[in-house]
Amino acid sequence: MGSRVAQCQWIESAFPWTPLLAVCLTLWVLGVGNASFAIDEEKRMPFDLTAVEVEYDRGRELYIASGDVVIVQLEPKRTLTADWITFSNRTQQGIASGNVVLVDGLDTLNADFLQFHVSESQGIVFDGRLSSGERGYRMEGAEVRQTASEQYEFKKGVFTTCRCPDEGREPWRIRAESADIEVGGYAVARNTTFDVLGVPVAWMPWMIYPLKTERTTGFLFPELNASSRGTGDIGIPFFWAARENINVTFTPAIVSGRGFKPKLLVDYVFGEESDGSLFASFLDDHRTDPPDPSTPFDKERWAFDLNHDQFLPWDMRLQADIQLVSDNQWPFDFRRFSEHRPDRYLDSVAFLTKHFEGESGAYAVVPSVRLTDDLQSPDDLDRDRFMLQRWPEVEFTGLAKPVARSPFVGSFDVEYSFFQGFRKADDRFEGAIDVDKIFLDTGIDARPDGTERDAGGRFVVGDGSLDNAALGGPEGDGRFQEGEPLVDNGNRLILNPRVALPLQVGEILELQPELGVHQTFYESDERSFESRTLFTGRIDAQARMRRTFDLPFGMGKGVHILEPQFGYAIVSHSFQRKNPMFVPRTATPQKRIRQFDLDNVTRDVADRIESYHGFTVGFANRLYGEGFLESIVPDWLPDVRPIRLDDEEEDGKKEELEEELGVRRDTTRLLVEGTLSASYQLSPSQPGSIYFEGRAYPGGGLFTRTIFGYDLDQAVFAEGLAQFGYSSPFGHDFVISHRYLREIPRFFESFRFNRERFDQFEEGFDRVNQASLFARLPLSRNWAVSYSGAYSFEQAISLGNQGAVEYISSCRCWAAQLRVTEDRVRGPRIDLQYTLVGLGNDAIRPFSGGLSQSVRLNQFFDERDGN
Numbered sequence: 006m007g008s009r010v011a012q013c014q015w016i017e018s019a020f021p022w023t024p025l026l027a028v029c030l031t032l033w034v035l036g037v038g039n040a041s042f043a044i045d046e047e048k049r050m051p052f053d054l055t056a057v058e059v060e061y062d063r064g065r066e067l068y069i070a071s072g073d074v075v076i077v078q079l080e081p082k083r084t085l086t087a088d089w090i091t092f093s094n095r096t097q098q099g100i101a102s103g104n105v106v107l108v109d110g111l112d113t114l115n116a117d118f119l120q121f122h123v124s125e126s127q128g129i130v131f132d133g134r135l136s137s138g139e140r141g142y143r144m145e146g147a148e149v150r151q152t153a154s155e156q157y158e159f160k161k162g163v164f165t166t167c168r169c170p171d172e173g174r175e176p177w178r179i180r181a182e183s184a185d186i187e188v189g190g191y192a193v194a195r196n197t198t199f200d201v202l203g204v205p206v207a208w209m210p211w212m213i214y215p216l217k218t219e220r221t222t223g224f225l226f227p228e229l230n231a232s233s234r235g236t237g238d239i240g241i242p243f244f245w246a247a248r249e250n251i252n253v254t255f256t257p258a259i260v261s262g263r264g265f266k267p268k269l270l271v272d273y274v275f276g277e278e279s280d281g282s283l284f285a286s287f288l289d290d291h292r293t294d295p296p297d298p299s300t301p302f303d304k305e306r307w308a309f310d311l312n313h314d315q316f317l318p319w320d321m322r323l324q325a326d327i328q329l330v331s332d333n334q335w336p337f338d339f340r341r342f343s344e345h346r347p348d349r350y351l352d353s354v355a356f357l358t359k360h361f362e363g364e365s366g367a368y369a370v371v372p373s374v375r376l377t378d379d380l381q382s383p384d385d386l387d388r389d390r391f392m393l394q395r396w397p398e399v400e401f402t403g404l405a406k407p408v409a410r411s412p413f414v415g416s417f418d419v420e421y422s423f424f425q426g427f428r429k430a431d432d433r434f435e436g437a438i439d440v441d442k443i444f445l446d447t448g449i450d451a452r453p454d455g456t457e458r459d460a461g462g463r464f465v466v467g468d469g470s471l472d473n474a475a476l477g478g479p480e481g482d483g484r485f486q487e488g489e490p491l492v493d494n495g496n497r498l499i500l501n502p503r504v505a506l507p508l509q510v511g512e513i514l515e516l517q518p519e520l521g522v523h524q525t526f527y528e529s530d531e532r533s534f535e536s537r538t539l540f541t542g543r544i545d546a547q548a549r550m551r552r553t554f555d556l557p558f559g560m561g562k563g564v565h566i567l568e569p570q571f572g573y574a575i576v577s578h579s580f581q582r583k584n585p586m587f588v589p590r591t592a593t594p595q596k597r598i599r600q601f602d603l604d605n606v607t608r609d610v611a612d613r614i615e616s617y618h619g620f621t622v623g624f625a626n627r628l629y630g631e632g633f634l635e636s637i638v639p640d641w642l643p644d645v646r647p648i649r650l651d652d653e654e655e656d657g658k659k660e661e662l663e664e665e666l667g668v669r670r671d672t673t674r675l676l677v678e679g680t681l682s683a684s685y686q687l688s689p690s691q692p693g694s695i696y697f698e699g700r701a702y703p704g705g706g707l708f709t710r711t712i713f714g715y716d717l718d719q720a721v722f723a724e725g726l727a728q729f730g731y732s733s734p735f736g737h738d739f740v741i742s743h744r745y746l747r748e749i750p751r752f753f754e755s756f757r758f759n760r761e762r763f764d765q766f767e768e769g770f771d772r773v774n775q776a777s778l779f780a781r782l783p784l785s786r787n788w789a790v791s792y793s794g795a796y797s798f799e800q801a802i803s804l805g806n807q808g809a810v811e812y813i814s815s816c817r818c819w820a821a822q823l824r825v826t827e828d829r830v831r832g833p834r835i836d837l838q839y840t841l842v843g844l845g846n847d848a849i850r851p852f853s854g855g856l857s858q859s860v861r862l863n864q865f866f867d868e869r870d871g872n
Contacts (some may be wrong), residue, residue: 053077056090066094074101084108087119159184162194177201177819191223199227207241222246228256237261240268250274264291268341281313281325286341301385302332308341313355325355333380333387351378371400388451391430391490393587398422408504417502418608424497424587430490438481442492442531443586448480449488487592487750493585495529501608503541513550519543521607523576523614529585537579539614541607544573556630563630563676570623570682574603578616586612593750597696597714597724600684619693623682630676631704677701683717692717696724706732716747723747736789736849738781746773774798781850787813791852804828811852820851 057072069091076085088103101119108114118131130149147161165178182196191213199207207227225242240258247253252272260266268286286308293304311327328342328351336342345351356373375395379387401419408415430445431437437445437453447453503521510516523539548569556563590613599605606617679699685692697713707730714724724747730740749772774797781791789811795804805828813820820840827833840851 068092068094157186159186207239209241225254228258238266260288262292264289276316279315281311281315283312284308284310284341286339298383298385300334301383302334305331306335307331308335308339310341317357320360322358323355324358327353327355327376329353329376329378332384333382334384336380345380349379349381351380352376353378367404367406369400369402371402373398373400386452388490390428391426391433393424393426393491393494395422395424405505413504413506415502415504418499419501420497420499420610422497422587423495425494426491429492429494431492434490437490438483439492440483440485441583444485444492445490446481446483447489449486451488451490453480485586485589487589491586491589493529493531493587495527495532495585495587497585497587497612498526499610500524500526505543513548514546515548516546517544519545523607525584525612527585532583532585535584537581537584539579540575540577542573542575543603543607544571545603546571561631563628566627566629568625570625571620572603572622573620574606574617576607576609576614576617579614581613584612588612590614591750593748596694597698597712600682600694600696601680601698616688617686618688619684619686621682621684621693623680625680626678627675628677629674631674674702676703679711694718694723721747734849736781736783738779738791738850740779741777743776744773745775749773772799775804787815789813809852813851822852824852 054070054074054076056070056074058070060069061067062069069089071089074085074087074090076090077083085101085105085107087101087105090099090101092099098120101116103117105116105119106113107116107119114130114133116130116133118129119133120129130146132147133149134143134145143165145163146159148159149162150158150160152158159181160183162181162184163178164181178200179194180198180200181194184192184194186192193211193213195211197209197212198205209224212224213222222245223243225244228238228240228242238258238260240256242254242256245253245255250273254270255267256270257265257267266286266288269284271283272280273282274280288306290304290306293300293302293306295301295303308331309327309329311325313323313325315323317323328345330336330342330351336345342351353376354373356371359370361368373395374397377392377394379389379392381387399421401417403415403417405414405416407413431439434445434447434451434453437447440446445451445453501521501523503519505517505519508516519542521541521543523541525537525539527535527537529535550567550569552565554563554565555561588611590611595605600621603621677699678701679697681695681697683693683695694717695713695715697711699711701707701709709730710726710728712724712726714722716723722745725745726742728740728742730738732738775795776798777793777795779791779793781789783789791809791811792807794806796802797804805826807824807826809822809824811820811822822836822838822840824836824838825833826836838852
């Protein structure tokens with residue numbers, strides 16, 4: 006048996022998104038019989054060839070191997086097997102036939118026939134099937150032809166990332182009649198369909214998509230949504246890699262029954278810290294009929310959202326959060342902006358922050374523009390046209406700094422605002438009662454029609470009569486209520502200088518008395534010049550005590566920090582009735598927020614401020630430790646998370662705490678925090694309230710939050726929140742909450758009450774007494790069920806319910822959810838959602854958005870309470 010040398014050269018191909026296949030192009034075999042390991046001394050490419058029979062025709066320079074042919078290249082390791090292989094050294098062409106299998110790392114190519122040409126980098130694969138365990142794709146082609154180096158033509162190609170072991174229809178796939186592919190470039194496909202469970206749901210005569218591993222321009226997967234309410238939409242996003250720092254996604258979409266609804270999303274980054282995103286959408290709505298009172302807005306509907314954060318030279322920062330919609334119904338009709346459904350207003354703000362250091366203190370200047378959109382009523386009845394906007398507003402703040410080498414420290418706040426509406430309110434309501442050119446006494450519905458509601462939400466007429474009861478309404482009473490239109494436009498300047506004397510008594514007690522002046526100047530359309538002067542005083546005392554002890558249940562050592570607190574505040578009286586009113590006093594004061602931080606009392610920016618003379622006493626507690634289990638807190642609850650020691654300001658004593666605990670810093674976290682506070686008003690003499698607020702994060706996915714408020718003056722339970730939650734890394738979730746508020750503001754609702762949509766809103770709500778629940782239970786590796794709901798014990802009304810059944814494929818590449826939802830606004834509906842996972846989605850909780858109702862309810866409570 007003579008010398009045997011085998012050489013294998015590999016050329017890579019590609020299919021959409023990743024390199025596709027590696028093909029053995031050259032084979033020299035000398036001798037007859039089973040080949041053994043050899044090395045080509047010139048190429049230095051080791052391989053091993055085995056076959057039942059190997060022949061060589063010297064005249065034609067033709068090599069033939071047959072019978073279980075196996076060619077193995079050692080570095081990099083690739084294997085080609087076939088029933089029969091032949092190669093011509095003269096023509097540089099070769100053929101592999103019968104059960105062709107090419108294994109390149111985790112990529113496997115199966116084919117019935119493989120033809121290749123070495124020198125011209127050409128080849129053909131018939132009935133080829135390629136799968137990649139590493140990249141998670143599968144590709145099939147009736148014919149794949151290599152036309153040049155890294156360029157290919159496909160006929161009847163099929164592409165998918167699903168690798169489901171179950172037989173049957175594929176969850177999704179892309180089929181192309183023909184496609185031209187360039188590795189590292191793009192694929193151009195013709196007569197392309199996108200199939201879901203074997204059913205074509207989208208077709209495009211021509212499309213282009215990238216074959217690059219880096220971000221690049223091309224089409225993304227179609228977006229699908231369907232609902233039992235007769236609505237559904239389909240869109241095909243197109244991604245444009247405009248620049249290295251700019252991503253542009255344009256999605257032309259069709260919404261059933263409504264029309265063409267394109268949307269644009271732009272994400273961008275620049276510099277080391279600056280970034281932003283822009284969203285815009287437009288719809289010529291076929292369902293909109295402006296004369297119809299149910300759709301009192303134009304057919305041309307749109308939405309715009311800009312979130313911008315830019316760090317500028319000279320220590321400046323520009324930020325913008327702009328949210329605009331064409332009509333108040335948009336958040337209810339579409340997913341974008343749906344988080345604002347419970348909101349009374351949609352706010353937009355843009356501001357520039359400039360920080361600079363003086364010789365002995367820090368300062369900040371913040372000019373801004375603010376725009377508020379009223380969402381509470383249909384567009385023909387809301388207050389957008391005459392709500393006061395702030396453009397511009399400028400704040401200048403100076404932090405505490407020493408005053409002329411004395412022990413005193415000074416600080417100040419300066420705020421200038423220009424208030425103006427798009428229209429004057431008295432131009433619209435010519436017959437309304439004008440109270441001192443300050444506001445129109447229309448009642449909270451901003452409609453001078455003589456129809457109002459009493460404190461219980463029941464209808465009353467202009468004379469205050471309801472059946473036989475004398476119950477007066479707010480219209481025409483001469484007093485301002487939230488919702489009544491403000492008349493005046495103008496300028497306001499607030500000056501609030503303060504001076505304090507920080508004292509250290511012993512090693513644990515800190516004492517700081519403070520005096521301030523709250524001076525306000527007005528210049529308005531109705532009044533040439535007015536002013537207001539208030540004097541404020543504060544005394545704050547705080548002690549800090551600490552102990553280290555062994556925690557129970559094997560939780561290791563813990564550090565308990567106890568901070569007794571005392572706060573005293575006084576605000577002088579001033580006559581303000583004739584002053585302009587641009588910022589009314591809150592109808593329902595946030596007592597808990599004011600009590601925990603007396604800055605909300607002495608630095609109130611309202612144009613009607615009541616005098617105050619009182620004090621608070623309380624205790625703040627914090628417990629640090631490791632916890633008894635590794636913390637697993639869900640990322641979908643941003644406000645409920647372990648707070649590490651690095652996040653707490655402990656006067657530079659973090660290392661000392663770590664030493665006491667005897668643990669590493671990255672395992673030390675806040676386990677429990679809680680604050681208890683009581684208040685008393687000295688003038689007039691009356692007790693205030695007792696409040697407790699606490700959170701706990703013991704670990705293992707457990708978390709709790711508690712709020713308790715008791716009104717000592719009225720001897721009633723004023724406020725409460727009890728929340729308990731658990732989450733596991735395997736998809737088990739449970740959150741239960743109960744919320745109670747005895748005093749709530751009377752919501753402005755000027756819609757036409759004879760409309761069916763608002764029947765349930767008409768009366769009876771004078772407090773919040775609500776419970777919410779979310780639970781998700783995986784039944785198996787593939788199935789899970791979830792439920793979220795909210796119920797109001799006040800009036801015994803269900804606020805909303807949502808139940809869902811989820812299925813996640815065994816291959817973890819797709820998931821489907823059948824969701825049944827019922828709420829007071831949109832009624833019952835059934836939605837079927839289909840999503841691809843394994844492309845960056847959560848394979849444990851593919852529909853984590855189902856938590857939104859429970860979480861959003863809690864966020865709504867927090868926002869309303871000023872949390």
